[in-house]
Amino acid sequence: MTEKKKRRFEMPDAFVIIFGILVLAVLMTYILPAGEFQREEVDGRNVVIEGTYERIENEPTSLLSTFTSIQQGLIDSAPIIFMVLIIGGAVGVIEHTGAINSGVNALISRTKNQQYLLVAAFIAIFAVLDFVGISGNAIIAFIPIGIVLARALNLDPIVGVAMVYLGQYVGVATGTFDPVITGLAQSIAELELFSGWHLRLIAFFILLAITMTYILLYVKRINKDRSKSLLSFEETGEPVKESGEKFGPFTGRHKLVLLTALAFMATFIFGVFQFEWSTNELAGIFIMMSIAAALVGGIRMNEYVHVFIKGAQGIVYGALVIGLARAVVVVLENGKVLDTIVNAAFQPMAQLPMFLAAEAMFIFNLLFNLIITSGTGQAAIVMPFMVPLADMLDITRQTAVLSFKLGDGTTNIIAPTSGVLMAVLAVGKVPYSKWFKFVLPLVLMWTVVGIIMVAVAVMTGYQ
Template structure:
């Protein structure tokens, strides 16, 4: 009887020990709502320039307070879901499309072929996958859609007898190693340079140097962790359960040849993604067009596999169902920004950042800009959203402090990219972790050393940028 009571207490402790991602986000939402009563409300004037709504520098003024009520807290969740609808439905559609592709066996066959080619060469696989996704990240074409590839990363990690952390890292951190500089991303770097009145994608040479340094450090860190847990599985951050969410498709078949159908399906997937990449640069396609492309990919796959319409629908919705938890968390994260904006304290926070930066020298000012963006990104994890809020303030500040505008853009970009990998307000991060079954606290434990490495490297590159007077080209 006594033993049962102790066991029951231990179970309760375990149950309360690691909060769910939704619980963490709701807790942050409540804290932000309380801050609307403590931080003065204020607003900048805004104007539209070439279709982009920008903050007018030195236009900040305090306004009537608009603190969040209890009803506002719960309304913010609904509003967050609505405003994040394009991304939420993109995640569900990609999940459905990949389920259709997987039902043909093409993904399993490709993974088995990859495993066969890289057998006992874990480093080669980590490098190959990370480099591929970093290029996608640098182009800004897959950062939001990276969620769809997480299951593949986990299966690859399982095949190497590693853990889910490695599976998420080679895909997600690979993509962010590129997105941290995003030297050819029109939505983040492009928007920031437009606001800073710099030529589009100028300064690309130095940005590629930064990209390579960040990528190499990321691969080295993930490879070191993989080698450590390969040698001693007990050193995994995830403890005794290295793959918390391997309910379905725990293992792929031991032997499976790549058939003509598999090649056609994989080629069709590559063509679809290629068309989307072309559309991004040629027609400025965004999330909605990506969703449409993946619907076309799913339909085309069904035709190639001679799949019945009913089978197509069944497979699609089975895949989408598996990502509902991860998709809706994006809207939950967005609700925090809704409270910040509706409570009118977001602009006050930006004004506080500007006031802190002004007294510093050019080198110190660049570093303060970087730190301020690292912190601000924890509240606003949208790259393009952060650009239109902070760049109109940072551009004139950079001129006053004799900081090259390229450095200001890079301080924003790395600030945005680096802390996106840890902030619980990032719907993409929380969705990735939810799909993999990794708790946010365990991810932080793994990620913090790499984040500190990135921050030190970023600081060095910014100082060099100031000292060499990094110009537009």
């Protein structure tokens, strides 16, 4: 008898998915008419001037330009790519001291292995951090801690990434007291900073409860049956669970290493608020952190270099994906069709009834975020259209800001064009296909919450 092998569908690699999106973007430059808006500089950012769209000569992307856009995407994304590599190296140095593993084992021992409590606490901590707009791209640095905790709790890498990254995006999606993205959107809408916080706060707690429940139910499921896990540590090349004995007790030196790392992170957060530090400063802080941790941890100079390089090598995959994702935007911008897409989307909205128009704003931001994943970048492009549209349809400007925020935050947890998401998955060694399967139901739940919250805003005349 001959066995017939059934060909199973295999989810494409992240590189394949994003390259497919890149090809679609190239086709758009041939199909869509080219056009652009005039822009003005507001607080150092180029903001679109509503009503200034005009058609221009088409500039379709050539075969060579398609591939040079990848190189350009890598160049444009250089700050975040090198930041990711430096974070990988720095975290590798700190992990080499044994401080993270021993510290997590000590934490689990003191909490008497309260698995659900620890996972819920991690989700809440990172949600609160971005509730006030603190962590941002620095969230990449915390992924190894989530992975170590998940491994020590005998869970899987997806839980390690989820409790940190999804926790953060609960805060991002609502932006209750976020001075950066919410602040920019409200500035363009000429609203007082943080005004309307009460409805965003309600949305924050709803999303936090849903996300926490979703992750904890997944934890419960894999505890009952390991085959239900979407990704085991063996598949990522990591041991299932490290014993506390391997790393020894949580010593004074370990504590000093972690306190040193914490001091540098606190310095960066202080710099963000006081001196407007960004990606380059974060990379510099992590280089200094790794050197200080090596000195405190007793790592020799040559050993430090070897460990740092090895840590950086582990996330080269994710670093390159970031550049490929950026190439999609490069093609749309160079082909002059990005503004055409925005203009075409907002014109029909003006003909919709008030309730449907508000929901259409939310859905548009939800989908447009798959192209422009930067919150500030998206605000600079779409808010100048949403404000006059809201005024014309008698929708409050606060509702327009809420539609933008919920749309911007929701699809960031699944968008393959998000450089930060790809970096996070690279650090956690989680394939995008596995993450997509895990997070898709949650994206749908968040979307339903967004629709409901926007409906409430319209019905209550949200101010």
